[in-house]
């Protein structure tokens with residue numbers, strides 16, 4: 321028997337009381353120091369699901385194309401089910417494999433097949449479902465096959481899952497969920513892309529969060545990922561900014577907070593422009609001077625470029641710091657300014673050669689309605705010869721292909737730019753670039769009500785600071801607990817960031833949502849703080865049972881896990897690799913977020929029943945193996961989303 325008394329806590333029932341429990345975060349070691357697993361001693365057969373089958377002398381079903389049974393137990397099941405069902409029904413195995421669907425709830429099984437999808441002529445789907453369910457061999461893999469109307473529902477065998485999935489999670493740890501779905505493929509992901517000297521608005525925030533997640537996801541699935549930030553760092557506004565800086569700039573303020581200062585200067589000089597109206601001549605007016613300044617920049621004037629370059633570099637230094645708080649690191653800070661002159665000239669030439677362009681009052685246009693009515697017309701060169709947003713994007717795409725030879729390129733941009741992105745892609749396609757088909761616009765809806773206490777949002781920092789402060793306030797409402805928190809600021813920061821990110825990723829990307837401070841910083845309901853709490857709670861279960869070693873967990877007698885709550889939990893844990901693959905199809909972070917809430921709710925139901933304290937060592941080891949696995953999967957999911965899971969709170 322274990323000596324220490326470990327009282328399980330019923331999270332679900334206690335949620336209403338939860339504020340922040342005593343906190344002792346070890347920021348330096350987010351992995352935690354408890355339960356250090358010893359990789360040398362591990363049993364090699366547990367590193368892949370299929371090698372575990374061999375060790376258990378279970379015959380592996382043939383691998384269907386596109387399935388990865390080595391890493392994904394759901395795929396193993398798909399292979400088994402489709403092959404057996406093909407034998408019974410005579411339907412082509414591939415057809416069955418592709419018709420297998422997820423269930424919405426586990427009481428409808430783990431996989432199901434809608435019989436009508438198999439298009440068997442003259443057959444009654446309901447009758448077939450009953451017949452097949454009766455005949456179906458459960459084998460080592462299934463516990464039950466049920467007909468439900470025109471569906472056949474397949475239930476995985478929990479005892480099989482325990483033996484295969486738990487050791488696999490415990491050994492693969494952070495790698496659990498990842499699978500090399502592709503080989504030698506490169507994806508370029510462009511996201512965040514704020515504009516220097518302009519506010520970092522909600523659209524940039526969403527692009528940052530979604531893009532960060534997609535980058536992690538592609539990496540987990542075997543892609544080489546290039547993370548790009550395409551700064552708005554070119555255009556007439558830099559002429560405005562330079563003129564403004566001469567007038568109002570302060571070297572000291574620039575050094576201290578470049579982003580804020582440049583924004584202030586920009587706002588002030590724009591007021592001048594407004595006040596002047598048309599009262600001054602082109603050469604005297606601020607606007608005229610700005611235009612002339614930008615023209616010098618476009619012509620490569622070294623002095624004009626030097627100031628701009630400083631603004632850009634100082635801003636980037638600051639960006640790097642802030643993105644790091646969200647665990648985001650770019651491979652390159654590119655931007656509109658980086659579009660090569662050669663590519664843009666080449667593009668303009670190609671437009672003409674392909675007969676795409678026509679002149680209108682000195683400007684050059686492309687009429688895209690010829691290809692798609694909805695796309696309208698777009699200007700590619702202004703009358704004064706300066707380039708445009710779209711032309712820079714075209715040149716940039718050409719440069720990127722030259723540089724990266726990507727297999728896919730993703731632009732994470734708000735849905736306000738849907739038309740623009742479609743135009744850009746169509747132009748590249750009409751230029752004859754084969755890779756235009758590999759471009760993908762991942763869009764998202766708007767955020768309402770994201771204003772901070774201090775007023776305008778100028779940069780990501782302001783948003784994160786505000787959230788940290790709000791989180792801090794929430795924490796303070798529980799005085800006793802707050803008093804025990806060692807580093808409340810850091811905790812508030814990490815938990816606050818989770819609040820913002822989870823709120824953003826909770827629903828389908830395309831939905832608009834309202835920025836609700838109270839709701840997102842709450843510990844009740846499906847929020848970021850709740851996920852953090854669930855993680856730290858599992859950590860404490862591990863800490864409290866530190867007598868149980870990794871060896872003991874991996875070699876635990878998992879047949880001791882019999883309770884229905886544990887069976888549901890293992891079925892969920894087995895889904896994780898499939899959830900990631902599904903998320904990669906939809907490019908929806910919500911797929912992962914929804915899964916993590918299901919998981920944490922199930923874990924919380926387990927606390928009632930599955931005690932670790934006061935059990936025999938064998939039973940404690942088996943149960944801890946389950947909790948440790950759940951903790952690992954939660955950890956993997958949270959970091960995939962870009963959160964930093966906390967160990968104590």
Ligand SMILES: NC(=[NH2+])NCCC[C@H](N)C(=O)O
Nearest residue numbers: 513514515550551552713733
């Ligand atoms: N390749 C692109 N055009 N990316 C989108 C850039 C977003 C732009 N800087 C904005 O703030 O709206």
